Amino acid sequence: MKKLLLIISLLSGTVPLGFTEIAMAGTVPKKTARYISLAPSTTEILFSLGLDEEIVGVSLYCNYPPKTKGKEKVGTFSYPNIEKIISLKPDYIFCTGLEQASVVIELRRLNLNVYVSDPQNTDGLFSSIMEIGRITGKPKEAKALIKAMQDEIKEINLKVTAIPANKKPRVFIEIWHDPLTTAGDGSFVDELITKAGGINIAKDTKRAYSIFSPEEVIKRNPECIILAYMGEEGSRISLSKRFSWGNIMAVRNNRIYNDINSDLLLRPGPRITEGLRELHERFYP
Numbered sequence: 001m002k003k004l005l006l007i008i009s010l011l012s013g014t015v016p017l018g019f020t021e022i023a024m025a026g027t028v029p030k031k032t033a034r035y036i037s038l039a040p041s042t043t044e045i046l047f048s049l050g051l052d053e054e055i056v057g058v059s060l061y062c063n064y065p066p067k068t069k070g071k072e073k074v075g076t077f078s079y080p081n082i083e084k085i086i087s088l089k090p091d092y093i094f095c096t097g098l099e100q101a102s103v104v105i106e107l108r109r110l111n112l113n114v115y116v117s118d119p120q121n122t123d124g125l126f127s128s129i130m131e132i133g134r135i136t137g138k139p140k141e142a143k144a145l146i147k148a149m150q151d152e153i154k155e156i157n158l159k160v161t162a163i164p165a166n167k168k169p170r171v172f173i174e175i176w177h178d179p180l181t182t183a184g185d186g187s188f189v190d191e192l193i194t195k196a197g198g199i200n201i202a203k204d205t206k207r208a209y210s211i212f213s214p215e216e217v218i219k220r221n222p223e224c225i226i227l228a229y230m231g232e233e234g235s236r237i238s239l240s241k242r243f244s245w246g247n248i249m250a251v252r253n254n255r256i257y258n259d260i261n262s263d264l265l266l267r268p269g270p271r272i273t274e275g276l277r278e279l280h281e282r283f284y285p
Contacts, residue, residue, distance in 0.1 A: 003006060003044060008113070009204065011112040017119065017158065023083035030032055032049065032053060032054060032093050033054045033092070033137070034054065034056045034088065034089060034090045034137065035051060035055050035056065035090060035091065035092050035093075035094065036055075036057040036058070036074060036088060036090040036092075036094070037055065037056050037057075037058050037059070037062060037093075037094045038058075038059045038074070038077065038094065038095045038096075038100060038103065038266055038271070039059065039062075039077070039081050039094065039095055039096035039100065039117065040061055040062045040063065040064065040077075040263070040269070041096060041117065041267050042094035042095070042096065042117050042132065042133045042269045043055070043058050043059075043062040043064075043068060043094075044064055044065070044116075044118070044267070044269035044270055044271065045128070045129055045132055045270060046094065046132065046136070047065050047067065047068075047197075048141075048270045049059065049129075049132065049136060049138040049141045049142060049145065050138065050141055051136055051138065051232065052067060052139055054136070055071055055152055056071070056072060056088045056090065057071060057072040057073070057074040057084070057085065057088045057090070058071045058072070058073065058074065058266075059073070059074060059075060059076060059077050059080060060073050060077070061074050061076065061077045063263075064271075067116065068231070070086075070239050071150060071156070071246065072088060074088070074243055077099065077100070078099050078100070080103060082106060082107070082110070085112075086106070086110070086112075089124045090112065090113075091113065092106055092114070092115060092132075092135055092136070092212070093112055093113065093114045093115070094115050094117065094132065095107075095115070095116050095117070096116065096117055096118050097112060097116055097117075097118030098118070100116075103184075104116055112184070115131065115135055117131075117134065117268075119188075119268050120186060120187075120188070120208075121191050122149075122153070122188075122191060122195075122272070123269075124133055124147070125268050125269075125272070126150075127145045128268075129142050129145060129146055129270075130142050130143070130146065132257045133145075135207070145270060149270065149272075149273050152273040152276070152277070153195065153273060153276065155198075156195060156196060156276055156277060156280050157195065158272050159197070159280070159284075160196070160197035160280070163197055163284075168198060168283075169195055169197075169198050169199065169220055169222075169223040169224045169255075169283050170198075170199050170201050170220065170221070170223045170224070171193050171199060171223070171224045171225070171226065171240045171283070172200075172201050172202065172217055172222035172224075172225050172226070172250070173189055173193065173200070173202075173225075173226040173227075173228060173265075174225060174226070174227050174228060174229075175189075175209060175228050175229075175266070176228075176229060177229075177282050179211045179216075180211060180213070180214055181209060181211055182202045182204050182209070182210070182212040183202065183208065183209055183214065184200075184204070184205030184206070184208055184209070185199075185200075185203050185204065185205065186207075186208040187208035187209055187266075187267070188207050188268055188272065189228075189265055189266065190202075190203055190208075191278075192265060192272065192275055192276050192279055193279060195276055196226065196276050196277075196279035196280040197280055197283050197284065198279065198283050201217070201220040201222050214230045214243070215246070216243060216247060217245070217248065217249070218245065221248055222248065222249065222250050223248055223249045223250055223253070223255060224250050224255070224257070224275075224282065224283060225239065225248075225250040225251070225255065225256045226257050226258075226260065226265075226279070226282065227256065227257065227258035228262040228265055228284060229258070229262060230258055230267060239251055239256055255282075257282045260275065260278045260279070260282070261275075265279075265280060
């Protein structure tokens with residue numbers, strides 16, 4: 001049955017995705033798949049699987065690896081150019097959840113193949129990588145990538161396991177300063193802090209990412225503060241000028257860090273293991 005469908009497709013000039021293209025006169029070169037990624041995280045995953053030529057379009061916010069500069073831009077993260085996407089004739093479009101939900105609905109309404117990667121933790125990320133590998137015909141590469149990431153996590157875990165709970169630093173991560181925003185339980189960042197050997201002082205917040213009271217930071221007195229952004233607002237001097245923040249242990253002991261690339265912490269992709277290592281090095285200099 002498959003052979004009959006293949007011959008019909010060849011005669012009509014179309015070949016279904018997944019079929020090997022074999023003509024009666026010989027072998028026809030396999031059609032190169034065409035992928036579009038609308039999320040920086042899925043873009044990094046696709047490149048990590050060795051899918052360079054196959055990527056025909058990315059969002060304006062996809063900035064890693066450097067090869068993304070040479071890819072066709074299909075709009076912003078929240079407002080991609082649907083007409084541009086259609087013109088690139090993608091076999092599959094890779095998105096993320098939440099803010100892109102309406103985009104996903106529109107793309108599927110147009111009968112386009114869409115995969116949504118929205119992992120909430122490292123296990124979910126590994127599942128996404130494996131599924132993307134299956135879709136793109138790169139299951140071996142996906143397994144190898146996951147194994148490499150798991151090995152890096154285990155390496156840090158071995159160091160953390162030997163550290164007594166009372167020796168682990170209390171950590172506050174500042175996602176943004178106005179309003180003061182942090183990461184709580186159920187977020188990737190909270191998991192990274194824990195795996196890196198820290199204690200997230202905002203772990204008991206009800207949402208993964210939420211506004212946090214400056215007074216509560218003072219009360220909980222973190223020993224280490226990670227700023228997930230750069231600029232004048234993200235400095236020890238700036239924090240010391242906040243009302244009563246000069247008494248916080250992290251401020252007094254100059255343990256405020258704004259030198260970690262926020263993409264390593266906030267982007268659920270292959271580089272989260274780098275973020276994990278960076279956090280561990282700040283917690284245990």
